Amino acid sequence: LIAKLRALLGTKGLSSEDIDIEEVQRIMEEYQSDEADWAHLALHDPSRNYSRNGILNINGNANLLMLAWTPGKSSAIHDHANAHCCMKILDGELTESLYDIPEGEGQLVPKKNTVLHRDVVGYISDDIGLHKISNLGTKQAVSLHLYTPPYASMYGCSMYEAGNGKKHHVDMSKYYSWQGQLVNAKGGSTC
Structure with missing residues (x-):
């Protein structure tokens, strides 16, 4: 998985427009979760709601993270700093709630909720909107995230208050x- 991602992302700096995100998703979908590979x-x-574990910076073009999610907890509603995010569920299941980016203040209401099961790959970018990830189950869930370019780790991202849309x-x-x-x-940083 890592060798294929390194080869695809290359050694040059990338902007979001330069990335073949469909190929990134295909590579992540090929990998079948095996706890022996990643449990450590x-x-x-x-x-904490979740723990962000850094795995690898790929040629300065992407960050690969593993997130461990506490049962009954979620992230804040957040953006992705104008980057692509591919998320593969390694264990358990997570629910993604998708929101429009607000033009002003006001309550944020999810426009779509999707349950992501083991070995499913999800995708989000700021062109799609904001999202919140929740572990609604009773056991820990684990997900693998590829952020490319790695803007959030460099510049931060924005979280939004559900009740009023404040950023x-x-x-x-x-x-x-x-x-x-x-x-x-x-x-450790979380949103």
Whole structure:
């Protein structure tokens, strides 16, 4: 999986328009989840909604992260800093709630909810809208995320309040772990 993503993304800087996102999705869909491959990378702090575990920076063009989701918890409603995000469910299931990007303030109402099961690949970009990811189940879920270009880790992203649509900048540069080693137990970034 990683070798194929490296080959596709190359060594040059990429803008969002340069990326063949359908090929990225196809590569991620080819991989069949095997816990023996990734369990050591899915570190989790159950006191948080989810834990962001950095796996790899691919040639400066993408970040590969593994997120471990606490049962009954969710992310905030958020954007993707004008980048592409492909998300593969490795274990459990997650619900994606899709929202339009608000033009002003006002309550945000999901326009679509999709349940993503093991080995399913989802895709989001700011052209599609905002989303919130939820683990509505009773056991931990794990997902693999490819962000390309890795703008959120460089510049942060925006989270939105559901009740009024207010936008807040979030620093997304800190990980709970990096390549299986705990690096930031108290201050890992989340939205």
